[in-house]
Structure formats: structure tokens, C-alpha cells
Amino acid sequence: MPAVRRRAFHALPVRVCHWINVLAMVGMVMSGWGIYNASPLFNFTFPLPLTLGGWLGGNIAWHLAVMWALAANGLFYLIWGVVSGHFRQRFFPLSPRAVGRDLGLALRFRLPHQLTEYNAVQKAMYLGVLLCGVLLVLSGLSIWKPVQFSGLVALFGGFDFARYVHFFAMSGVVAFVVIHVVMVLLVPKTLPRMIIGGGGEEPSNER
Numbered sequence: 084m085p086a087v088r089r090r091a092f093h094a095l096p097v098r099v100c101h102w103i104n105v106l107a108m109v110g111m112v113m114s115g116w117g118i119y120n121a122s123p124l125f126n127f128t129f130p131l132p133l134t135l136g137g138w139l140g141g142n143i144a145w146h147l148a149v150m151w152a153l154a155a156n157g158l159f160y161l162i163w164g165v166v167s168g169h170f171r172q173r174f175f176p177l178s179p180r181a182v183g184r185d186l187g188l189a190l191r192f193r194l195p196h197q198l199t200e201y202n203a204v205q206k207a208m209y210l211g212v213l214l215c216g217v218l219l220v221l222s223g224l225s226i227w228k229p230v231q232f233s234g235l236v237a238l239f240g241g242f243d244f245a246r247y248v249h250f251f252a253m254s255g256v257v258a259f260v261v262i263h264v265v266m267v268l269l270v271p272k273t274l275p276r277m278i279i280g281g282g283g284e285e286p287s288n289e290r
């Protein structure tokens with residue numbers, strides 16, 4: 084049996100990265116909506132109060148500045164998550180069958196929230212939003228520097244298609260955040276330990 088010692092369920096790097104990511108995502112989405120409004124892909128624009136920067140130049144300045152925080156923080160979290168074994172321990176094992184089972188239970192309000200383990204729906208949602216984040220950064224690089232990243236642009240099927248990928252990945256993140264925040268409101272005891280830690284026992288082999 085592995086040695087067990089008391090420690091926070093959410094390790095410090097997870098908590099710090101999570102909250103930096105929340106601030107960066109809000110800045111990126113709001114400034115991005117302002118940029119979108121200057122040349123909409125669809126038959127709608129975002130309300131001005133939900134945008135950041137005031138005018139197109141300001142929107143772009145915010146987007147390109149916050150981008151560095153989002154990318155650096157995301158890269159650190161991804162590398163730490165792989166090296167420490169965090170992703171392997173917390174997000175796996177995962178199977179479509181388990182997701183279907185837990186989703187069915189959740190929709191009938193019968194899924195108990197275990198404080199020491201993510202359920203399969205949570206695991207799938209966290210992996211899904213990480214994928215959206217990676218797609219956002221890669222498609223964003225393609226739109227920002229299409230000449231320098233011409234290989235990436237080609238991978239996305241061209242500049243116009245990369246814009247759609249960027250938009251739909253943003254939509255995925257926003258949809259995730261809406262569901263995620265509703266879930267936190269339904270199980271509020273998860274919030275303090277994501278801020279100050281505490282509340283978990285786990286095998287000591289996660290560094």
C-alpha cells in the first residue's frame with residue numbers, strides 16, 4: 084500500500100495556475116470579443132460593456148499583452164501536470180462508458196461529489212477545456228503571425244478556417260466556464276480548498 088500523508092487536495096501550483104488562468108481568460112475573452120466586433124464572423128456582435136480595451140487598438144493591445152500571461156501560465160501547468168503525474172492521477176483512468184454513466188447520474192442529480200477524486204464528467208470536462216486552450220493558442224498564433232507560422236496555418240486549413248477554430252475554441256471555453264461555475268455553486272465546499280488548499284489525502288508519490 085502506498086504511504087499516505089495529509090496534504091491539500093489541490094497542490095499549490097494547481098491553485099496558483101488556476102486563478103492566474105481565470106484572470107487571463109477573462110481578459111482574453113473580453114478583449115477578443117472587441118476584436119471580433121470589428122470584423123464579425125457571424126450575424127451578431129458582442130455588447131460593448133462585455134469587451135475590454137474601448138476601441139480596436141485597445142482590444143488588440145490587451146489581447147496581445149494578456150496572451151503572454153495565459154501562454155506562460157498554461158505552459159507551466161501543462162509541463163508540471165505531466166512531470167508531477169498530476170494529470171495521470173487526477174484525469175485518468177477515463178472511459179466513454181464512465182462518462183456516460185456519471186453524466187446520466189448527474190442529470191438525475193444522483194451523482195455524489197467525492198472530495199478526494201474527480202468524477203468522470205469532471206475529468207472529461209477538464210481535459211476538454213485543456214484541449215480548447217491548446218487549440219486557442221495554436222489557432223491564435225496562426226492568425227497573429229500567419230507568415231511566420233505558415234505551417235500551422237496550413238494545418239488549420241488556411242487563415243479563414245483558423246479564425247473559425249479560434250472562435251469555436253473560445254465558445255468551448257465559455258460554455259465550460261458557465262457549466263463549471265454552476266457546478267461550483269451547486270457544490271460550494273469545493274471552492275475554499277481551490278483557494279487556500281486543504282481537504283485531501285493522497286498517495287505521497289505525487290511531487
Ligand code: HEM
Nearest residue numbers: 097101104105108173209212256260263264267273274277
Ligand atoms: C470564477 C470562475 C471559476 C471558479 C469559481 C472555479 C472554481 C473551481 C473549483 C472550485 C475547482 C475544484 C473542483 C473540485 O475540487 O471538485 C476548479 C477546478 C478546475 N477549474 Fe475552475 N473555476 C473557475 C474558472 C475556471 C476557468 C476559466 C477554467 C479554464 C478555462 C477553469 C478550469 C479548471 C480546471 C482545469 C480545473 C481542474 C484543475 C486540476 O485539478 O488540475 N476554471 N475550478
